[in-house]
Amino acid sequence: MLGWFYPDSVGGSERYVYSLAKDMQTRGWEVTIAAPAADEEEHQYIYDGIPVYRYPVTSKPSRAEVRTEIPPKHFEIFQDWLRKNKPDIVHVHSRTRGCGFFHIQYIKELGMPLVLTIHAADFMCVGGTAMLWGVYPCSGILDNNRCTSCWLKKQGMPWSMALLLARTPLFLSRQMKKVSNKLGTALAMVELFLEKRERDRIIFSLSDKVVVVCSWLLKVLLLNKVPKEKIFFSPHALPVDSMNYKKPYGAKNSDLLCISFIGRFNYIKGAHILIKAIRRLPGDLQVELRLYGRINSQEDERYFQWLKKISKDDVRIKFCGELREANYPEAMSNLDIIAVPSLWLETGPLVALEAYAAGIPVVGSDVGGIPELIEDGVNGMLVKIGNIHAWAKAIRWIYGHPQALRDWASHILPAVRSNRDVTEEMIGIYEGLLKT
Numbered sequence: 062m063l064g065w066f067y068p069d070s071v072g073g074s075e076r077y078v079y080s081l082a083k084d085m086q087t088r089g090w091e092v093t094i095a096a097p098a099a100d101e102e103e104h105q106y107i108y109d110g111i112p113v114y115r116y117p118v119t120s121k122p123s124r125a126e127v128r129t130e131i132p133p134k135h136f137e138i139f140q141d142w143l144r145k146n147k148p149d150i151v152h153v154h155s156r157t158r159g160c161g162f163f164h165i166q167y168i169k170e171l172g173m174p175l176v177l178t179i180h181a182a183d184f185m186c187v188g189g190t191a192m193l194w195g196v197y198p199c200s201g202i203l204d205n206n207r208c209t210s211c212w213l214k215k216q217g218m219p220w221s222m223a224l225l226l227a228r229t230p231l232f233l234s235r236q237m238k239k240v241s242n243k244l245g246t247a248l249a250m251v252e253l254f255l256e257k258r259e260r261d262r263i264i265f266s267l268s269d270k271v272v273v274v275c276s277w278l279l280k281v282l283l284l285n286k287v288p289k290e291k292i293f294f295s296p297h298a299l300p301v302d303s304m305n306y307k308k309p310y311g312a313k314n315s316d317l318l319c320i321s322f323i324g325r326f327n328y329i330k331g332a333h334i335l336i337k338a339i340r341r342l343p344g345d346l347q348v349e350l351r352l353y354g355r356i357n358s359q360e361d362e363r364y365f366q367w368l369k370k371i372s373k374d375d376v377r378i379k380f381c382g383e384l385r386e387a388n389y390p391e392a393m394s395n396l397d398i399i400a401v402p403s404l405w406l407e408t409g410p411l412v413a414l415e416a417y418a419a420g421i422p423v424v425g426s427d428v429g430g431i432p433e434l435i436e437d438g439v440n441g442m443l444v445k446i447g448n449i450h451a452w453a454k455a456i457r458w459i460y461g462h463p464q465a466l467r468d469w470a471s472h473i474l475p476a477v478r479s480n481r482d483v484t485e486e487m488i489g490i491y492e493g494l495l496k497t
Contacts, residue, residue, distance in 0.1 A: 062164065064155030066096040066115070067108050071355060072325065073411055074154050074180045077480075080300045082111045084484035093146070095139075097159030103138060116142060118159035124241065128253060129260060132163040140167055150491050152176040156184050162260050169267045174494040176487070177264070178272040178295075182406045182429070185261060185281065187212045187254060190329060190405035191429070194220065198406060198428045198446070201281030203258055209250045218247070227251065265291070270490050275408045275430035295486050297409045297430075298478040299418055317347045318460045320398045320424075323384050323412045326354040326365040331402035331426070331447070333364075336372055338452035346460055349377050353384035353392065393419045397466055398459065401425035404447050409434075418477045422469035424455060440472045 063078050082092045098104050098115035105114050119126075119134040126133055151168050153160065153175065168175050182191035186199070187208055193199040194214050210227035214220055229237075229251045237248035246253075265271060265287050272293045273279045279294055322332045332352055339350045356362050372378045384392055399416040401407070406429030413423045413434045425431040427443040435441040442459070445451040459465060 062095045062151060062153045062155070062160050064097065064157035064160045066094055066113060069099045070357060072357065073409060076300070076411070077178075077180065077483075078154055079109075079111070080480040081484055081487060083109070084481055085488070086110065088484070088488065090488075093148070095142075097157070101135065114142060116159075122158060126158065129158075129162050129257070133158055136163060139164065143167065143171065147171075148173060150174045150176065150494060152178065152487070152491075154178050154180060156264075162264060165264055165267055174269050174491075174497075175267060176270045176272060176490055176494070177268040178274070179278060179282075179408075180274060181408055182278075185285070187257065188215045191281075192405055194223075200284070201277075202284050203261070205251060205254055205258075209254050212254070213247060213250060216247075231255075261285075269494050272487075272490075276433055277406065277429055278408055293486070293490060295483055296433075296478060297411060297414060298480045298483045299411065299414045300480045315347075317349055318398070318456070318463075319349050319351065319396050320400050320456065321351045321353060321392070321396045322400055322402070323353045323415070324355070324401075324410070326356050326361045326368065328364055329403065329405045331404045332368055333371060334402040334404070334447060334449055334452055335400055336368060336378055337449045338456060339377055340371075340373070340375060341449065341453040342377075342457060346457065348456060348460060349379065351379050351381050351392070351396070353381050355383050393421065396421055398441075399423050401431055402444070402447075402452065403429070403431065405429070407431055414477050417473050420470055420473060422466060422473070424459070436472075440469050440474075442469075 063074055065072065066075050067079065078094060082094055085092050093112045093114060094108075095114045095116065097118040101117045101119055103115065103117055105112070107113070116139045117135040122133065123131070125131045151173050153165060165175065183189035185201070185203065188195070188211050191199045191201060193207070194211050199211075206227045210223040213223035213226055218226070226247050227250070229248050231251060234249050234251035237245045238252055239245070240249070268291065270293055271282065271287060271291050272295050273282060274295060274297050276294075279292060282292055283289060320335070322335055324330050326332060332354065335350055339348060342348060352368070354365065356365055369380065381392070399412060399421050401410060401413055401423060403410065403426045408430045410431070413425065413431065416423045417440075423435050423441040424444060425435050425441065426446040428446050432443055435443055437443040442455055444455045
């Protein structure tokens with residue numbers, strides 16, 4: 062189960078679940094992927110040989126539903142499907158309104174073993190990014206005042222006011238839950254956060270095994286008192302079909318420095334940081350930025366249009382469409398660096414592993430799971446998160462030190478972990494739970 066799936070949504074979690082399902086099928090397991098539908102209808106279809114069930118979830122939820130005070134509309138349809146199909150084990154990969162607290166509770170009511178994989182910071186962080194007040198990497202410790210003020214600031218409230226409202230007395234916060242306006246919601250946030258924290262505790266208590274995909278997320282769970290014996294560390298891996306192309310070490314054919322952004326066109330992915338950094342560089346520097354991006358939503362589309370606007374027709378900045386199987390070998394063969402300028406605490410990202418599989422060094426933000434993949438000055442470079450000047454300085458330094466690219470490429474590990482390794486680990490978990 063997860064919050065979205067192909068073909069209407071494309072992302073890291075979808076790719077992870079798809080690869081796991083395909084590998085399990087080759088091992089003789091019967092797999093069905095369940096996810097909310099994009100409309101309010103049931104759908105059943107086959108995606109590349111995998112049975113998929115999409116259950117209805119309303120696009121116009123009530124306030125109580127958004128706050129997880131009541132099950133989502135049409136929840137009984139999901140319940141009926143789960144009872145009829147009686148899976149031997151359920152693996153949940155998202156926490157959304159359409160795949161969350163009430164679904165997990167019902168799975169356990171039916172006595173089914175439950176595995177939970179946490180793919181991103183937004184599973185526990187109310188702000189979704191694990192960036193404190195949108196500026197500093199957060200420790201991840203759930204704290205009522207700090208988390209509440211962080212969420213309020215993300216909604217556009219001045220920092221001083223957010224800090225003040227985060228200290229709303231609990232008795233008043235509970236009363237303000239009944240008030241249906243923005244002020245009522247702001248004053249109710251203390252109580253709403255405490256309720257969310259209790260749901261977190263219940264979710265972890267119901268989960269038989271909790272899988273984490275990077276070390277910083279493992280530390281966060283331990284800091285928040287998730288039992289160590291429940292946690293299974295399974296780092297990100299690549300689908301085998303993404304590991305078939307290998308660029309020769311140091312294969313640089315010209316003075317042009319080719320940098321690429323590959324990912325979703327969304328603010329937190331930071332493509333604008335690269336564009337602004339390139340715009341700061343002298344015009345005589347032979348640097349080219351190639352952006353391969355995916356658009357999943359209207360928000361992404363607005364961001365994409367803004368990116369084109371701030372590029373100001375700079376010939377060094379090229380929008381190359383989405384990276385697909387057909388253009389993958391050509392795109393990767395002409396790159397010197399893949400840049401990951403993320404503005405949130407990534408748990409991967411997969412693009413860094415794809416770069417290494419192709420023999421390409423990575424330059425990335427110095428937070429989250431990115432430093433777990435980049436050894437600064439050895440196989441790439443870490444840059445201060447969100448700092449345009451630092452990114453411009455880093456690009457200019459790399460341009461002036463072409464030997465660094467060859468040195469970094471030579472220190473990329475010869476083997477990248479594959480999704481088949483993950484499948485073996487997950488099957489081990491499943492078999493262990495089914496025996497108990």
